[in-house]
Amino acid sequence: MYLSEAKTLSTPRGTFTWREGGDSSGAPVVMIHGWPESSYCWEHTGRHLKEGLRVIAPDLRGLGDSERTEGQQHYMKQALAEDVVSMLDELGIREFQLVGHDWGGIVAQEVALAIPERIQKMVIMNIAIINNLKGNMEVIEKVRSGSGKAYWYQHFQQAPGLAEAMIPGNEDTWIRFFVNGVVKPIPEDAVAEYVRMYSIPGTPGAGASYYRAFKEDAKRWATLSGHKWKIPSLYIYGNKDKVIIPEYLNHIEDCFEEIRVEQVDAGHFLQEEKPEEVAGHMNGFFDAR
Known part of the structure; x- marks a missing residue:
């Protein structure tokens, strides 16, 4: 399936965009992107999903073509989950299967905390499990024992005003630094879409707010x-x-009461490095109709 062009949707929480694909009467699968991406990150994975699924992929606040909003309180992951729920309510989506990657995986978990009775199955990709306090503390200890240099971009964006001052005009360099594939290149059409998105005024500050809100999230x-x-x-x-x-x-x-872990030979943006393999794992897990 191919995802549609971004559509605009207004809810009591704001104005957002979203993409959809697949069977309009199929089983809903809500797919939430991370940073510095948009709903477009599911385009190539979507092409390999089985029939009988309806993909609904929102653009989170501050990314994609959804509204840019000032104030880091809007980017707490619980608030972003409320945005997603408001979109699903507007679309009339009651029960669904759920996917989240990167910050989208955190938002997905917050959605699952808010409305667990509406979620049939959940897929999380390359992000922390928010109730795994023991494992997450072991990560912190491991990072503190080394240089921690891989996390520089988080500290950079948490610094007041730096992202807003230094990213505009350098969007192509900024995006390519992060989304270059480790095992296989990320599709060029996806890279171009994220460069376009980051060139929209207000995006550097909005994107940085995902990290500025982290202390309160934690x-x-x-x-x-x-x-x-x-x-x-x-x-x-x-x-x-x-x-x-x-x-x-x-x-x-x-x-978890029931969890399966599958590994893919890829970097952080696995759904774009290995879309067919990632879709295969989802196809074996999701229920279609």
């Missing part, structure tokens, strides 16, 4: 150590990731 997640996901789940891991290191997988089986 306070919330620290309260979730006793939570256990009841939703049947699949974790697909691009095992060449330099930021989401293997220690993030430690103890995740304790966080």
Whole structure:
């Protein structure tokens, strides 16, 4: 399936864009992108998904063609999940299967906390599990024992005003630094789309706000150590990731009643390096109609 051009949708929470593809009467699959990407990140994976699925891919606030909003409180992941839920309500999507990659994987988990009764299955890709306090602390210890240089971009964006001052005019260099594939190049059409997106005024600050909100996000997640996901789940891991290191997988089986982990020989942006393989894992997990 090919995803549509971005469509605009207004909800009580704001104006957002989204893409869809597949069978309009199929089983809904909501696919949430991460940073510095947009709903377009599912374009190539979508081409390999099985029949009987309806893909709904929102652009998160501040990215894609959704509204740019000032104020880091709007980019707390619980707030971004509320945006997604408001879009699904507007579209009349009640029950669905859920996918999230990178920050989109965090937003997906926040959606699952908010409306667990509406989610049939969940796929998380290359991001922390927010209730895995034990495993996430082991990651912090591992990073502190080394140089931590892979995380420089997070600190850069958390610094007030730097992203807004230094990224405009350098969007192509900025995007290509991050999304170059580790095992296989990311499709050039996707790279061009993210460069276009980052050239929209307000995007550098909005994108940085995902990281500026992290401190407050972490306070919330620290309260979730006793939570256990009841939703049947699949974790697909691009095992060449330099930021989401293997220690993030430690103890995740304790966080779910039912979890399967599949590894893909790819970097962080696995769904664009290995779209057919990633789609294959999803096809084996999702229910179609």
